[in-house]
Amino acid sequence: MGRSGGLVVYVTSHGFGHLTRSVAVINRVSPEVPVTIRCHPNLRDDWRERLRRPATLESHISDVGALAPPGDSAAVDAEATLERAARVHEEAMARVDEEAERLRDEGTAAVLCDIPPVPLVAARRAGVPGFLLANFTWVDIYAPYARRIGGDAPKLVTELRRAYRHATALFRTEPALRMADIAPVIELGMVVTPGHCRRDELRKRLGLAATDKLVYLYVGRYGQANLGWGRLEKLKGRGLHFVGFHPASIGPLENLHVVEVSDWTGAELTASVDVVVAKAGYGTSCEAMVAGTPMIYPPRTGFAEHRALDRALRAWGGGVPATAREFAELRLERLLDRALALKPGPPPFPADGAARAAERLTQTCLSTPSKKRPVV
Numbered sequence: 001m002g003r004s005g006g007l008v009v010y011v012t013s014h015g016f017g018h019l020t021r022s023v024a025v026i027n028r029v030s031p032e033v034p035v036t037i038r039c040h041p042n043l044r045d046d047w048r049e050r051l052r053r054p055a056t057l058e059s060h061i062s063d064v065g066a067l068a069p070p071g072d073s074a075a076v077d078a079e080a081t082l083e084r085a086a087r088v089h090e091e092a093m094a095r096v097d098e099e100a101e102r103l104r105d106e107g108t109a110a111v112l113c114d115i116p117p118v119p120l121v122a123a124r125r126a127g128v129p130g131f132l133l134a135n136f137t138w139v140d141i142y143a144p145y146a147r148r149i150g151g152d153a154p155k156l157v158t159e160l161r162r163a164y165r166h167a168t169a170l171f172r173t174e175p176a177l178r179m180a181d182i183a184p185v186i187e188l189g190m191v192v193t194p195g196h197c198r199r200d201e202l203r204k205r206l207g208l209a210a211t212d213k214l215v216y217l218y219v220g221r222y223g224q225a226n227l228g229w230g231r232l233e234k235l236k237g238r239g240l241h242f243v244g245f246h247p248a249s250i251g252p253l254e255n256l257h258v259v260e261v262s263d264w265t266g267a268e269l270t271a272s273v274d275v276v277v278a279k280a281g282y283g284t285s286c287e288a289m290v291a292g293t294p295m296i297y298p299p300r301t302g303f304a305e306h307r308a309l310d311r312a313l314r315a316w317g318g319g320v321p322a323t324a325r326e327f328a329e330l331r332l333e334r335l336l337d338r339a340l341a342l343k344p345g346p347p348p349f350p351a352d353g354a355a356r357a358a359e360r361l362t363q364t365c366l367s368t369p370s371k372k373r374p375v376v
Helices: 016-026 041-050 078-094 096-105 118-126 138-149 153-164 199-206 230-238 266-272 282-291 305-316 324-328 333-340 353-366
Strands: 006-011 035-039 056-059 108-114 130-134 169-173 185-189 213-218 240-244 256-258 275-278 295-297 319-321
Touching (some): 006 016, 006 353, 016 041, 016 130, 016 282, 035 041, 041 056, 078 096, 078 118, 078 138, 096 108, 108 118, 108 353, 118 130, 130 353, 138 153, 169 353, 185 353, 199 213, 199 266, 213 333, 230 240, 230 333, 266 282, 275 282, 275 333, 282 295, 282 305, 295 305, 295 333, 305 319
Parallel strands (some): 006 108, 035 056, 130 169, 169 185, 213 240, 240 256, 275 295, 295 319
16 A cells, blocks of 8 residues: 555634644644645644644635624624625635645545535545534524524525535534534544643742732733723732733733743643633633633623533533623632632543544545645
């Protein structure tokens, strides 16, 4: 048998959790399998920081995700989202035969998507198994908006649903929505890379007293200028310090410590602090549950995935939901008191989903000899 066929991974640019989820799988795929990652070019540095195996990075955009109103990444601008999503989907479908030919020419053995649907269509047309890695689809997110807006919006949802049904199988990652009638389901549990606990190193670096409590504050990759940053500094008198990747928009705070993303991952901070304060995205929620670190999180308006994550965090016993006002104004005193008193149990789902998905993908690729066409 010749060299194995390659794995091509398509990852949405919406939400950092999709990158961290996909890389958890990719890092566990056999090094004998060539891997190509197609994603938004702005994310290449983030990929390079997290990859633990060789992979080729290429540019690809075929979905939009959800667009937030300016300054409020916890909400969704439904009309702008559907308008751009319809345009990008139409453009991607116009190129789908070209993408299918590319997959054939490269001798691709399997495609993995988290979570753009158009590459699944290309994979089917190329005769390549296409696996969807997801805890929701854009159909789940867009359908309520489309019903409310009407017009041509429901047509987009129908087209996306048709595209997703080209998947060979669905790797269902918990916490998840139902996602019925897409493809045969392979239950994975959680797909997460547990963070290494560096608690002693972090506390020593920040010069904290033994009685100080440390909170990982993550409000999104781009921060939020409208948060009540000034309230954080008042909590220093209670021995509360915050750590994260972004400074406050109002300037330095005495008890807000900024670390470099090149030195720390969010998973490592989560495993090294007493409490997490963050939006309940997939990656952050799973990292908190695996680490056993209580998590304070706000509501997310108009984002269907939040229901599944909220249920899981509450069932786990370490989730502390905040009101929209409490989070926006950083009124954290009551919430932190509650979180610090919690002793959550183990995660509500198995946490080895990345290894299971990687094993299936490795088997598929190693059993498929490369049929890469020679360059002439």
